Amino acid sequence: MGKAVLKFSRVHIRFSMALLLVVILGGVLRLYAIDRLPPGLNHDEAFNNLMALRLVQGTMSPPVYFRVEFGREPLHMYLIAFLFRLFGTTPLGGRIVSALAGTWLVLALGLTIRELFYVQLGRARATRLGLLSALLLAAFYWPMHYSRIGMEPILVPALAIPAFGLTWRALRTRRAWDAVLGGVFLGGTMYAYPASRFVPLLLAFFFSLWVLLKRGFLRENWRALVIVAGVALLVFAPLGYFFLTHPFWFIRRADMVNMETLPELKRELGNLARGFFQQGDINWRQNLANRPIFDSLQGFLFVTGVLACLALHTPAHLFLLAWMVIMLIPSAITEYAPHFGRMLTAAPAAATLMGAGVVTWYDLAMKAARRWRSKS
Numbered sequence: 001m002g003k004a005v006l007k008f009s010r011v012h013i014r015f016s017m018a019l020l021l022v023v024i025l026g027g028v029l030r031l032y033a034i035d036r037l038p039p040g041l042n043h044d045e046a047f048n049n050l051m052a053l054r055l056v057q058g059t060m061s062p063p064v065y066f067r068v069e070f071g072r073e074p075l076h077m078y079l080i081a082f083l084f085r086l087f088g089t090t091p092l093g094g095r096i097v098s099a100l101a102g103t104w105l106v107l108a109l110g111l112t113i114r115e116l117f118y119v120q121l122g123r124a125r126a127t128r129l130g131l132l133s134a135l136l137l138a139a140f141y142w143p144m145h146y147s148r149i150g151m152e153p154i155l156v157p158a159l160a161i162p163a164f165g166l167t168w169r170a171l172r173t174r175r176a177w178d179a180v181l182g183g184v185f186l187g188g189t190m191y192a193y194p195a196s197r198f199v200p201l202l203l204a205f206f207f208s209l210w211v212l213l214k215r216g217f218l219r220e221n222w223r224a225l226v227i228v229a230g231v232a233l234l235v236f237a238p239l240g241y242f243f244l245t246h247p248f249w250f251i252r253r254a255d256m257v258n259m260e261t262l263p264e265l266k267r268e269l270g271n272l273a274r275g276f277f278q279q280g281d282i283n284w285r286q287n288l289a290n291r292p293i294f295d296s297l298q299g300f301l302f303v304t305g306v307l308a309c310l311a312l313h314t315p316a317h318l319f320l321l322a323w324m325v326i327m328l329i330p331s332a333i334t335e336y337a338p339h340f341g342r343m344l345t346a347a348p349a350a351a352t353l354m355g356a357g358v359v360t361w362y363d364l365a366m367k368a369a370r371r372w373r374s375k376s
Contacts (some may be wrong), residue, residue, distance in 0.1 A: 094150020
């Protein structure tokens, strides 16, 4: 027993140290020369800083929703205001908040993927996939770019990923505290950016499907799921009440960008598909020179990872695929696809699928090597 505990402790320490190094790498890539790259503050960054400054100066009451322009969720501006109170005002306030959120996302993904695949792959393999996914995310240009601009989309995956991990952990451990924390993060996503409305849709879709396909799942896990959903609703309640009493603001932004005809929808779906390998977001603020999501190697690993998930089709692998697909919807049904900000919560899933591709090819190579050695 003592040796097993010692071995587990050593594995845990190695995992923690390796993940810490990956997070440091992610932080360096997100904070280095953030005052110069990308050059200049765009108007949305300046607006968020200005709203935060007004909160700090007390010239406006803290709202649950900013009723300006097309409406804005408040969390990013509140975090900038908190930074201003601690360290003083700076034009880089929004960028620093985004960079820290992007760095946190690297850590959260490593822990979440380890938890997500803990049962299906075992602790050792799940740990390796978690580390690999975090490393690939740390160097992934798409989320890195959004971590270096002072805008709110990066907050959605930064909150959604721990919500996913804690929910799966609650199902495994049956601990109420894990479910409570999962609900806090899940409800908190609603205060980040409109695309966050698809995060609870993902969880509701997947677990409803799981209830239908696996006998006894609901009987064994209803308590954890009810706690997650209940706490999320409590956290969302202030913003939910605002939308209930001001429905105009709930639909205003969607009305401005949603596709209204089938030809328009087909056009945007085609643009989204091309965004993976040919031409990405055309907005210079959100991307680098039409750069697609993947380069050739990344695309190859991503496709391999998708095929591996389809072949294995465990709950964890299917959840990863559902996560990727559903979080693309905010861009698929709106104008200017592929809009990298609206679909940003798919980026950690894409990094994990690339990691699954690496693991697949490694396993195939090791299998071939063992066969070769057995014949020689």
